[in-house]
Amino acid sequence: MIRSIQSLINNRIAATDGEVGKVKDMYFDDQTWRLRYLVVETGNWLFGRKVLISPVALGEPDWDAGFFPANLTTDQVKNSPDVNSEKPVSRQEEADLHNHYSWPGFGVGGAGFVTTGMVGAVIDPTVPLDEAVYQDSKSADPHLRSFSQVQGYDVYFTGEHPVGEVADLLIDTSSWRIIAMQIGKGGNGEESGNYFVSTSVVKKIEYETSSLFIDPNEELKQSVDEISPVIE
Incomplete structure (x- = not known):
């Protein structure tokens, strides 16, 4: 199904035990054109904190209701690593996110993502990303861009x-x-x-x-x- 990013803004994200928040932006890879993260504003329950959710965590959307079910819990979201979505996301921040949620690494078959050079050959999705070799874990991925930016x-x-x-x-x-x-x-x-x-x-x-x-x-x-x- 083809959707515009504009039509997905303000769609709700729901964890298995409660609502997380609303989509406010999206990050994508400008080489592979794969969506990497949804920027979700949590609202009052986390004092408006913005969190990043990977599409690999999403279930079948309810388009009519503007609703995305996500295979995660509100506790996981609450305890997820802080990422400042107003600044470029560093490689280490991405690694921390993927390890926290046990999301597969970039380039893992079935995840829908293509290796961008950010992570070495990640073949086994059970291998934590912090074991992957980064040239500079503190730098931002130069190909990770937000919709609001472009x-x-x-x-x-x-x-x-x-x-x-x-x-x-x-x-x-x-x-x-x-x-x-x-x-x-x-x-x-x-x-x-x-x-x-x-x-x-x-x-x-x-x-x-x-x-x-x-x-x-x-x-x-x-x-x-x-x-x-x-x-x-």
Whole structure:
């Protein structure tokens, strides 16, 4: 099923013994385009603390109710390692999270994630991540980005002027992979408009300039009318 990230914001996450909070953002890998974490705001029960939940912990969503069941307990969430979601997430923080919840390592078969170089060859999901070799455990994964960070980035096909801005991202929830992005109005070029492009044609993302560059092949663009029918 294809969903936009915007449509998932404010969906509720429920543990096996109570509600955890609401989705406020998402982290993804900008090389593999896999969703890595949901940023969940816990509300009053944890004083508004934000926690990271991996898609591997999620059960079958109730889309009509805007509800994600999660295979974890409220005590696990309460006692989970603190991660400041307002700053880049370090490799060690990710390792601590995965060890705490006993989530499989990155690149483990069946987890839906592709090894990004952050962790060495993690083959056995029972091996704690802190036994993996990190080149620098205190540094952040340079490919881990949040939706709120890239939303509004200028998009370029050719030329000096942007053709629009990143408005939304589309996720295939069967694999939690981002398959396309919606380019909204906002650019100064003649082609400024509202359409979708596949993430497979993204050539480069410049975080220093808040810019995203796409292969200029016009045939790769899809109009909103063409792709909207497949979005639930």
